[in-house]
Amino acid sequence: MMLPQELIRAKRDGASLDPAEIEHFIAGLTQGQVTEGQAAAFAMAVFFRGLSLDERVALTRAMTHSGTVLQWDLPGPVxxxxxxxxxxxxxxxxxxxxxxxxxxxxxxxxxxxxxxxxxxxxxxxxxxxxxxxxxxxxxxxxxxxxxxxxxxxxxxxxxxxxxxxxxxxxxxxxxxxxxxxxxxxxxxxxxxxxxxxxxxxxxxxxxxxxxxxxxxxxxxxxxxxxxxxxxxxxxxxxxxxxxxxxxxxxxxxxxxxxxxxxxxxxxxxxxxxxxxxxxxxxxxxxxxxxxxxxxxxxxxxxxxxxxxxxxxxxxxxxxxxxxxxxxERYLPTAPVVRRIVPEESGFVASVATREIGLAVIALGGGRTRPQDDIDPCVGFTGLPRVGDAVGPDRPLGTIHARDEAAADHAEAALRVAYRITSGSCDTAAFVRDRIA
Incomplete structure (x- = not known):
């Protein structure tokens, strides 16, 4: 069997890995013989080089069988x-x-x-x-x-x-x-x-x-x-x-x-x-x-x-x-709640939706390191969608933050994320495709 670093090197250089090699690497990851740095390097090699269908199936199976596989006996479908x-x-x-x-x-x-x-x-x-x-x-x-x-x-x-x-x-x-x-x-x-x-x-x-x-x-x-x-x-x-x-x-x-x-x-x-x-x-x-x-x-x-x-x-x-x-008796709430009114009335032409997700993380609602704690009470409410009207009575959203400084950063991110136009906008279908 290959050493972890040799398997990483092989995938980095574009080689195909056989199921036994993939199974060996995943077993090492599960048992602690593969380090976090090696796992990160493997992930990056796969990111750039990709896997064939056979490699993908082998990786999926190895990860599935790295632990318990459940069996059910129920009166309906699982x-x-x-x-x-x-x-x-x-x-x-x-x-x-x-x-x-x-x-x-x-x-x-x-x-x-x-x-x-x-x-x-x-x-x-x-x-x-x-x-x-x-x-x-x-x-x-x-x-x-x-x-x-x-x-x-x-x-x-x-x-x-x-x-x-x-x-x-x-x-x-x-x-x-x-x-x-x-x-x-x-x-x-x-x-x-x-x-x-x-x-x-x-x-x-x-x-x-x-x-x-x-x-x-x-x-x-x-x-x-x-x-x-x-x-x-x-x-x-x-x-x-x-x-x-x-x-x-x-x-x-x-x-x-x-x-x-x-x-x-x-x-x-x-x-x-x-x-x-x-x-x-x-x-x-x-x-x-x-x-x-x-x-x-x-x-x-x-x-x-x-x-x-x-x-x-x-x-x-x-x-x-x-x-x-x-x-309201049980769910935590943020000490700072701020309603964000757009600078002009109109319709939402586009949303940098990813940036809104990143703004939630910046508020403390996500992680930048695996060990980071999550702040459960922060985030946004009242976010409009593409095509929605916005104005004094229909804000860009409401920020829920731990403090005023965090709310300031979130407000700046929210204003940048929304592009407003004077005319109405076409909207995409909710379901774009079905694959079976």
Whole structure:
């Protein structure tokens, strides 16, 4: 077997790695024989040189089998959805209970924030008492009894990905199609799914800003997943604007509660959430077609069943049983709240969405180093989308910051991120493509 540095050298120079070499490297990463520096160098070599389909499959399998692979015995299909990442993307928090309310089982293994994007795991961390890393017995029990459990990677599931994920976040290798594919699918295959729906973002706030690149990632994930025996569909969705009008950790939990309870349901967020969930219901045989699936999902929202499942999941994983009823009692809030009015009225022509994600990190809502703590209360609310009118009564957003200096920097970033025009603007379709 090659030494780690020789394998890195081979990939750096454009050589193909055989499955045994990849398996040896991933085993070393899992067991601590491969250093953080070597893992970072490997990620950078893959970023520049890429992997063949065979190498991609081998990497995914090695990462999947670096830990426990779950087996389920449930009366319904085991389904999941994963997003490639964006700004204001709180879909998972609402979608999992919606699908569970329709008869699916959703053991969702989520990640921390990556690059400029928010992480579902970090958002859940803002709920007092919520155990985002339970042992496997509790994970299984909550999934079985409630219908869904959204957690982070435990030490048992794809531990090699857990280590590499944190390194990618701070080494400029997040956007690698090959590493994204292996990272996502290793967790999903380890979760023992019957079906997966992938949400690949494209646009200014996505890792794959170009539509063709996003379609390439979608095809990569669908191809590798189906090659591994996992039924998978991918939707390519718009991220030229923040998906939700909220970006931040506790802020997005509050937004999700408003969505589930019906206090606020924004069109873009609702459309994409329902479409992804509908694909899951069809994939799992819970609905005959997408139209019927959409109808079931809207019904589960209107009747409150999805809200009930969300509340039960939070309580079952250690959070407050009345979070949905009185979120303000539990979710932390920022000491500085500042409304930002545009300098002129008009319509949003474009949004530098990635920069808004970076501004959340600068406020303390994300990491620049793997060991950094997250400030759960900071971020933005009221963010407009491309095509929205803005003016004195419709601001560019509201900043939630720890202090006035941080709010000043966030205001400057927000003003630069939005380009305003006097005339109305065309908007992109919420769903750009479907790959199966």
């Amino acid at each position: 389904l999941d959805k994963h997003s490639s990442g964006g700004v204001g993307d709180a879909v998972s928090l609402a979608l999992a209970p919606m699908v569970a309310a329709c008869g699916g089982y959703v053991p969702m293994i989520s990640g921390r924030g990556l690059g400029h994007t928010g992480g579902t795991l970090d958002k859940l961390g803002s709920i007092p008492g919520y155990d985002a890393t339970p042992d496997l017995d509790r994970f299984r029990r909550v999934t079985r009894e409630v219908g869904c459990a959204i957690i982070g990677q435990t030490p048992d599931l794809a531990p090699a990905d857990r280590r590499l994920y944190a390194i990618r976040d701070v080494t400029g290798t997040v956007e690698s199609l090959d590493l994204i594919t292996a990272s996502i699918l290793s967790k999903k295959l380890a979760a023992g799914l019957d079906g997966l729906v992938m949400d690949v973002k494209t646009g200014a706030g996505a890792f794959m800003a170009d539509l063709a690149d996003a379609q390439g990632l979608a095809r990569s994930i669908v191809g590798v997943a189906q090659g591994a025996g996992l039924k998978t569909v991918a939707l390519v969705t718009d991220m030229d604007s923040p998906l939700a009008s909220a970006a931040g950790n506790a802020i997005e939990i509050a937004y999700t509660i408003d969505y589930l309870t019906g206090r606020a349901r924004e069109p873009a967020f609702h459309a994409i959430t329902v479409e992804l969930a509908a694909e899951m219901l069809v994939l799992g045989g819970l609905s005959p077609d997408l139209a019927a699936a959409r109808g079931r999902l809207v019904e589960c929202l209107e009747t409150g069943r999805a809200t009930e499942v969300f509340s039960r999941m939070v309580a079952a994983l250690g959070g407050p049983a009345d979070l949905v009823e009185v979120p």
